[in-house]
Amino acid sequence: MSEQPILQVRHFNKHFGPGCGHCSRPENRGLEGNYCPVCGTVYACDDVSLDLYPGEILGIVGESGSGKSTLMKCLYFDDAATSGTAFIQDEKVALKNVFQLSSQQKRYIRNHLYGMVYQNPMMGLKMNFSSIGNIAEKLIAAGNRNVQDMEAKGKTLLEHVQIPLSRMKEMPENFSGGMQQRVQIAKALSNNPPILFLDEVTTGLDLSVQANVLDLIKKIQREWQISMIVVSHDLAVIRMLADRTLVMLDGSVVETGLTDQILEDPQHAYTQQLVYSLI
Structure with a gap:
């Protein structure tokens, strides 16, 4: 594994609401879960840092x-970050905080x-x-x-995710949930991205699918x-991937x-609860 992360996130925050004296200072924060009972601000992500290395799968459970x-929505720019930095190992955006681009x-x-x-x-x-x-x-x-070129690439990708080419002109609305997810994966891979985000991709699917x-x-x-x-509420999915x-x-x-370490020797009480629910 390369020692240089392909994606590095530091002190990422996403807050919904104005914040107030009761909740805006971390050393003095009086929250119920991630919610401020005084001003109603939700601290959806609070001081999150992570590294993603080339060729690895990082699970978030x-x-x-x-x-x-x-976190995924903000990294993919579907939503704006409140604060924090994220850097991608790519010559066009090297050393630039992608949240501020x-x-x-x-x-x-x-x-x-x-x-x-x-x-x-x-x-x-x-x-x-289609x-x-x-x-x-x-x-x-x-x-x-x-x-x-696009048709050839599309056919290759659909075959790769096991969608029959006889159905390549069909609309995804006619497909099962599992087939729709496979088309989504093919689309996500179409430009050979170095980074792939997967958000609860198996939720709602039958176990065999x-x-x-x-x-x-x-x-x-x-x-x-x-x-x-890979984001999931299911530790069994994270364990597999x-x-x-x-x-x-x-x-x-x-x-x-x-x-493996987290599964064998969970330290936090919440992680212990997750792991024991698997057994």
Whole structure:
């Protein structure tokens, strides 16, 4: 594993609300969970730091409302960070805090450096476009104008995620949930991004379909050596996929370490609860 992170996040915060004297000073913060009872501010992510290394899968686990999906949305620029820094190892944006880049520079990152697979496929796919059309849309956003190239790339990707080419002109709205997720993965991979975000991608799928999607993610990571951040409330998913894991609770990281280490010797009471629920 390279010693230089491909993505480095430091002191990331995302707050919903104005903050007040009761909650805005960390040393004097009186919160109920991640909520200020005085002014109503929600500290969705509070002083989160992480490193993602080339070729690794970083798992982020936590219950609903722990801040893990908010972190993903801000990293992918679906939402704005309140404060903090994030740096990507790429010559075009090296040494630049990506949270403070122009919208044009953020588009470059989304189109060339990032892939995103959402929990709800409707957020990642245009349901009234064909499957191969969804992949072409991402390629066009990155500047590709060669129709033959795009069709060849689209076919290769759909085969890779086990979508029959006989259905490539079909719209994803006709597909099962598992097939929609696989089309989303193909679209996210279309520009060979070095970083892939996966947000609760197996939630709501049948167990056998979940297993197929998880196998596909592992296969892609093994063959393409893509760095991934996988968010889940399910420690069994994280156990199967992640090299290292962050545990989040009420917007904060409460434990971090090698996944095996966390499973075998959890330190925080919340992590212990998660691990014991697996046994």
